[in-house]
Amino acid sequence: QRDSSTLDSFFDDIFSEPHQNSRKSIFSENSLSNYNDVFTFQPPTSTTPDPRTLGCGTPPHSCGPNAIYRSYDGACNNLRNPIWGIPNTPYRRLLPANYGDGISLPTTAKGGRALPLARSVSLALYPDVPIFDPIYTLNLMQYSQIVTHDMSRTIGSSQTRHYKTRCCSPEGQLLELAESPDHCFPIVLPDNDPAHSKTKTKCMSFDRSITNKDRNCVEDSTPADQLTSVNHYLDLSLVYGNDAKTSRLLRQFQNGRLRTEHRSGQQWLPRATNASQTCRLLDEKDACYMAGDSRVNQSPHLALLQTIYVREHNRLAASLSALNPHWPDERVFQEARKINMAAYQHVTYYEWLPHLVGRRYALGAKLIYDVDDHVDDYDEKVDPTVLNEHATAAFRHFHSMIVGHLHLVSEHRTSQGRIRLSDVLRRPQILEEKHGFEALTRGLSAQLQSASDQYHDSEITQYLFRGDNETFGIDLKAFDIQRARDHGLATYNDFRVLWGLPRARRFEDFLDWISEENVRKLATLYADPEDVDLSVGGSLERPAPGALVGPTFLRILIEQFSRTRRGDRYWYENAGKTGFSDRQLIEIRKASVSRLLCDNTGVEYMQPRGFEKLFEGNPLVKCEQLPSMDLSKWKETKSDQYGSENFMNRAFNFITSL
């Protein structure tokens, strides 16, 4: 066990660059240069192809540097590297890939030693022991999934697809990514619009009648990477869509609104066109929704929060329209979208993230700031691309916070019943039944989440996506372990060294952060400490002080969330033409998860800090008593109208009249 002074010096060190010496001891000079690139943010030059174009040549974008609103796919956020962060691009890696064959096969063995089956690891180390979090409500878990779905999604739900062959058009655009001739593979087709990156991904067999030569295809001899199909920025793409075409399907094109359907006096998400494939319908009239992200129907709590963000957009749009009746639909839509995204970024970084990584580390790593004015820490050299180690190991650790039963809760915060999670996955109809929406919203804020530890609810390790006539389903933790092997993530030991912990030579060397009992289990499962998976070792570490994860995952989360804000030119705390006025920023900073839930449901009482349980210091109060954004700061004055703002309006009127 570490004594407290070593612990402090370790955490003082946590924000420094990764250890140079330890890096040298693990990697050859060759892989070292690859690795250095991640941290030195070398901008690509004409002789160094941008890795996001996968070697095809010129990025397919021309950007208007003066755009005041984000694109839907994230293109042109970074003006020097316009395709950074767009959908269908590879995750980045902090450490070089570690595949079974060095190139693309899942890691199944190390040095000839077989790795234990993912399911065996799950059964031995991640049992169902119902320990609830002492502080946090289910809101914290559910909000975490929202952040996940905004940031990443591995292409291929049941099988990871690697690209090994890339095919370029004569103009140098990426046409196809092929895993191998006999496999199904995702193909990426840029459309004809050079200003946008609308891309289609579909899976098809390799057509052997056309040779690689005809298609200008090249075999890729470097280790495979995986693609993520959504844009990498924190921009509510799960609400507005990941490309312009999807966003058009979701809009009403009236008063700046998103499309909704009205039933029982409430607004609901539009119905999915392929409902019978997307949802488990008991009746063909059952709810099954369409949103910016197709995972929306996965669980009722997820669909609930997605609905709340759409209602929030429409609430903002209604106020903005009333304040500025001369604004056309497009202006209202974009301003409401901008405020919605900004409030969401604020809640994510200032209210949610400190609970996960600890406020001290969040401040120390400059994920958040203790200031009242603008921050302006945008750095165009920072690549916001989601890290494979974040999405496939560290962030998935929070699957342990899932609770297997959803409570329906009254305004007095008494439970009126509970539903089994595996009964309602892909079945959001419950939201529209007997005040289900309000009862589940109160449940999110009253029910405790499962503690962030090694224990996982059997609803997700034995029964996930169980069919109606099936006793068992799949095991999410086993999936997570296997997925990380498919993605060839570096090992737990490599990450210990990267972050400055000593390389474990014997299993007992893990005792600095992992309990004796777990080290004993690791020694039974794995042949060598060198083999322990990142997704396993990282998840067994004792939490760092004030955080919900141990040091290895903490560093990965901090690295990711630092890139996500500093690499976003449209970050809400930035000043300038893409930002907010001083007066508006003060209003955005009043946003909270509790007020968001209050404003968009029939719930009347809520505790001020909605991620934390009810107690004396966090009592239920009337919704109106919670701070709320004063949108009058968005009312255009006469001088605005006759100044540059009016020019914008005329431009919008002109565009929308075409």
Ligand code: HEM
């Ligand atoms: C009821 C709640 C949830 C369910 C049923 C669920 C289920 C799933 C499933 C089925 C996958 C895909 C697994 C694979 O094919 O590899 C996944 C991926 C993931 N989940 Fe969850 N999840 C839930 C909540 C959460 C929460 C609370 C977090 C917290 C951060 C989270 C983080 C992630 C991440 C980071 C991924 C990988 C995303 C990517 O593909 O890049 N999930 N989840």
